[in-house]
Amino acid sequence: MNTPTYIGRFAPTPSGYLHFGSLVAALASYLDARAVGGRWLLRMEDLDPPREVAGAQDAILATLESYGLYWDGELTRQSQRHGEYAALVERLFSQGLAYACTCSRKQLEGCNGIYPGSCRNAGHARENAAIRVRVPQLHYRFTDRVQGEYGQHLGRDVGDFVIQRRDGFYAYQLAVVLDDAWQGVTDVVRGADLLDSTPRQLYLQELLGLPQPRYLHVPLIIQPDGHKLGKSYRSPPLPADQATPLLIRALNALGQALPDQARYGEPAELLRWAAQHWDAARIPRTLTLAETALR
Known part of the structure; x- marks a missing residue:
């Protein structure tokens, strides 16, 4: 992990707004990169216009910024490739x-x-x-x-x-394999709903002679009714005015150490502390919504 060439990415789909499950995946990706001084890229996976929600792209960008999750370089869009x-x-x-x-x-x-x-x-x-x-x-x-x-x-x-x-x-x-290679992505951190897509991507990487990134699939958050927390089940969008408490809750969901309440502060301060204390080995393999609550 101690490499200056780490390149990670967050790649949301604009079929809806970011919700708490999205935040957990984005935060894990962000901290995994920042903990080793790596780059964190943002790619909009807008491959499916019929499913895209009007205004979702702008809302996703605004939410990431309000939560202090600033990306490196220019935003890329799959629709341009x-x-x-x-x-x-x-x-x-x-x-x-x-x-x-x-x-x-x-x-x-x-x-x-x-x-x-x-x-x-x-x-x-x-x-x-x-x-x-x-x-x-x-x-x-x-x-x-x-x-x-x-x-x-x-x-x-x-x-x-x-x-x-x-x-x-x-x-x-097809698109994710080409884009990860094009952007030089070394580490893919994303939700476990994409775990079973990875063998297909490994095959395409082999077929096309492309490098294979390392993978980290964070657990999906399972609701009491057994469904995953996600856009399909109308999970509430992330409120801009709750950035710090929801970042704390996302850290807790990821099994990470939490700072003293006096250190919570603004998102940028919290994220700096979290990057310094990041430990991917503490991430649980499975997670329920109840387990994300602070004790």
């Missing part, structure tokens, strides 16, 4: 590493999210079709800094996966 994604899809397609798929969602019902390879050798035209990348019959494993060893057999557990949707929009798996 379509040319790079298109070139990569074309390359994989022309090399026979990807193919057109005309399967509808209805046709894939009952497959439990595992693509059965229906169009793998069909030779469909690309018009009005999704593009899938061929996966090998191999097991991809990695050791997460919090969740431990995790792996998937891509052929058996996932199947060929989409890199460009039928509507022309690019898939997260």
Whole structure:
């Protein structure tokens, strides 16, 4: 961890406002970078315009600033990198590493999210079709800094996966791999809902000859009804006037030491203290909403 070349990033999706679960992930990413003098980048993952909430991008930026989570360099947006994604899809397609798929969602019902390879050798035209990348019959494993060893057999557990949707929009798996490599990201700190995406990303990194970052997946916050705290369940947005107490609560959720109340102060002061005392080894693997409350 003691390296001056650490580059981390926070990559929110503007399908809603930041909530407490977002804060926990952002804070972990920020402190993991700042604790070793690394850079912390901000990337807006605006790949899906139909799901984007009007005003969410500006609200996300304003919230990060009000919580003292200032990023390094310029904000980047995935919507500005379509040319790079298109070139990569074309390359994989022309090399026979990807193919057109005309399967509808209805046709894939009952497959439990595992693509059965229906169009793998069909030779469909690309018009009005999704593009899938061929996966090998191999097991991809990695050791997460919090969740431990995790792996998937891509052929058996996932199947060929989409890199460009039928509507022309690019898939997260493709964009995140290209952008992390382009930005030189060395460490990915994000929510555990993306843990099972990582083997697919490891495969794309291998296929494209890109470096593999280290991964740290912070636990999702589970609500009393069993659902994760998130935009899908209308979790309340972060209030600007509660920055310090909510940062303290997020530190507690991450298992971190807490300063004396006299040191709480403004967000910037609190974040400096937290970076000096950051210990990723203390992050729990699982977390309920009740466990985030201060005792």
